[in-house]
Amino acid sequence: MSQPFRLNKEGLINRNKKISFTFNGKKLFGYEGDTIASALIANGIHLVGRSFKYHRPRGFFGAGVEEPNAKLQVEFNGHSEPNVNATEMELVEGLSATSQNCWPSVNFDVGAINNFLKMFFPAGFYYKTFMWPKSFWYKIYEPFIRKAAGLGVASIEKDKERYEHKFEYCDLLVTGSGPSGLASAYAAAKNGAKVIIAEDKPRFGGTLLTDDVSIDNLSGKDWAEKIITELKSMPNVTVKNRSQVFGYYDHNMLVMFERVSDHLEKKSKFTPRQRLWYIRAKETILSTGSIERPIVFGNNDTPGIFLSAAAKEYMKVYGVLVGKKPLIFTNNDSAYETALEFKKNNVEPIILDTREEHSSELIDEAKSKGIEIRFSHGVIVANGYKKVKSAKIGKLNKDKNSFEKIETVDCDCICVSGFWTPSVHLASQSGNKLKYEEKIDAFIPDKKKQHETSVGAANGSFTLEESLKHGFENGSNLSAKITETKTEISIPNVNEKKYGAHDKFWCMPLPKNENPKRFVDFQNDVSVSDIEIALREGYRSIEHVKRYTTLGMATDQGRTSNLNGLQLVSNIENKIVPEVGHTTFRPPFTPITIGTIVGREVGMEYMPTRKTPMHEWHEKNNAVFVDAGAWKRPRYYKLGSETLFEASKREAKNVRENVGICDVTTLGKIDIKGPDAAEFLNRVYTNAWMKLPVGKARYGLMLREDGIVMDDGTTTRISENHYHMTTTTAQAANVLSHLEYYLQIVWPELNVNVVSTTEQWAGAAIAGPKSRDMLSKLYPDLDVSNEALPFMGYKEAEFFGVPSRIFRISFSGELAYEINVKSDHGIFMWEKMMEVGKDFGNQPYGTEALSTLRIEMGHVAGPELDGRTIPSDVSLNGLVSKKKDFIGKNSLGREAFNVESRQKIVGLIPIDRKSSIPEGSHIVQDQNAKLPNPKLGHVSSSCWSVENNNPFSLAIMKDGKNMIGKKFFAVSPLKNKTIEVEVISSHYVDPEGKRVRS
Amino acid sequence: MLYIKCPYCGLRAQKEFSYGGDATVKRPNINEEVPSEDWDNFVYMRKSPRGKHIELWQHIAGCRQWIKVQRDTATHEIFQTAKVTEEIR
């Protein structure tokens, strides 16, 4: 149970709490505050995975988001997650992690043979190798790629966790709690600004936790703790750890991913797992710091090779040694701090510095502590397969391209530092064009594009003093503009070590006749030679090189590889890096879970559900529902073991013979008021509206300006200046916007107001030959005779003590009425109708029967008014006034709308009177004609005619009216059916419309 | 997501609005003879500029007013918003 690489005292972990976990089945333990990575390293485990293409052994390289290798399949809290970054995931009790992309095991991986079949995987191997022969794709290439190149395995279980979305607004969002972030947040908070400070890691402080500095006589870590404690106590500040701002979108909207409870052993039922924050910030401080970049050398992907800052972080934060015989390979001073930290823990490092012998504060300190330093030196190639055992090192000549001396030294880890790359992803996402800063060989933000201000290392300032100063100044100035308050803050005294200049050295040359792989992008296995091939093959644009080689395209987004890739391209091309340019940064900065993106919008919560006031009654009476937009409508009411076909036929037949009631609450309803209401309707509808009397309804048709039918419905004149418009369920929202557009923009002089009343009224249609008898029982005191309440008549009356509106309108083509009561009375009305209707054989009917009824009557609906038809196409030209102007009228004169053979609505019946014609079928002359078979029209709606007891369909057909009596074929490739049909009139039942007037 | 200043309600998220096209198009007067070329231009012809564009948006999940927005179609920068009765210049 001992941990051979755990230091005795160092670190910020809680040594009082042991946490057990397993890795590839082996039981291990770590401490509270460990990541999976730090716990494994403490246990001496470095081999954690196999690489993507060559299946080479891989270990840890970083200590945080920069990690390109250590992606594990992790099971915890009852679910399994792939591609988890071992350097970020905190250890929780019972967690079990396994290596990915290796088979049968990480120690013996069959795929590693790829490493010896390199000709199989050159740059662009996707495009070359797998192209042909074509027949190989399904049988050989694809299964091979799936097995070999897969990363983790996504769970197929339903995700039981809870995810949330949160919307937040603030004056200043600070992205990162390093020195510059803390200073900015503190200054802004003191000015009274509403501040959110977000830290990706569990601990606040960034580099203050690992750098040997002091601020106002406090250690960096203690100063960070003091500032955070004070920020947390302020009501205007939100302090968030485990929260990464990963995307910068338009108008200063940033999106943050919060890991709420993955690190908790127990949580309450409603604690979400993760939370997505949409933050609209007035100003944003980008204090995202920088990431150390490696120097490229041979076999630089061998387990045991780390970034030097990561090695330091493992010691200082986790109390873990990445090795006991370290080589430090650097081109700058910062790695000396890692060497000094090793030394402090009684480990003897050797420093290989690519620079010539010189002196600086850190070099002098290392010398005085007796650390071995070899100037003009570097690692040529690492030896060891599953772990570094030794390194071939070389003394560089002055040209830095050849060697004065080569030797081999033993080591168990190599800590490499090639200087620092500012994390500019958020700045770049905000639209900021980056600029190349010669001094640090990296890109930094240029002129502001949105309200973003980069400070500290993210802006290329690598000293603590400068970072703090910029942080305080920017935090103070940006917030003062918003709060109009400025609190003076004295900038603290800083004690830090001075760094000398770094060496612009990024890739170790190779001795003659040696050709080990030198990786630029570890996660996607892109080596120096791959990029060389791409350039040799003519790829020039960095975006093309990126796609051809997949450089920087893995989930780590090339955090440690981009700049070295650019250096390589610019060296070969004889250009400077800014000429080569950089590739685009895109959100998310690190992978985030699909669950977080989806949030609570799953299952029933995917979209709102609209239910009518009678919904519960429908449910209790075996209604089978259908979605009509967000509405749930009864499709049919199932009796016993009835099918949809049987039930809808029964319901429709009952309407034709007796009486049925249908919930029509979902129809769009718009209240129209004002002295110019009649004039407005007259412009909106194609027919005449100026003379409609009070107490009468009229059917109306509205067009778009291009002449296409937009919607239809009845509108009733309730009183002099008050109309009640109905729209189809589907078009309700569009029609309201359409009316508002004309009233607000086109004809503001019209004194009219419109408002949706869809949800204010519950509606029920009573249809069938016995509907008048039933109505007279519902309104015993009202004269409901054909004379007193004629077709298109309207009355207001009490419905058993409840105010109601009676419209004599019909969609079914039968004698019918629609009753509206206030929504709260909907269920009362419905139950009363069911009770009173018993004597008349009343049955409820759903949308399927409703469709049957309207189709056989030849009444058009959505499938006919499909955004392609004009009034004459659907036999509604009788409603188009010749005398007045209206919306879309001018378009009806278009030539194409008036050709003789223009499409028209017709009816179709199968010759055999038995075969139902699938909706969407094409109508053709000759079923055996050569393809493409000329299409004469399409079947828009189909039903089983209950009146004639055979199938009947509506179709939109070229030159339709002249086709009546002729025979064609209705072909449905989708249903694999061809049915011989005869064209008849679209009015299959009651063509004169006698019933509605009876 | 854009942040649009409704002249009636103030700054609101884009998801509260729906887009309504070019705001500079004028519908020919009703009840007047319109040359067919003018009518076709009104119905079909729209510019698709890169850069400044004055357009209509409706605050559908708010006050339901149609408003004018001057926006850069390439950068999404919004320069000005106004009531439909007001001019944007």
Ligand SMILES: [Zn+2]
């Ligand atoms: Zn508004």
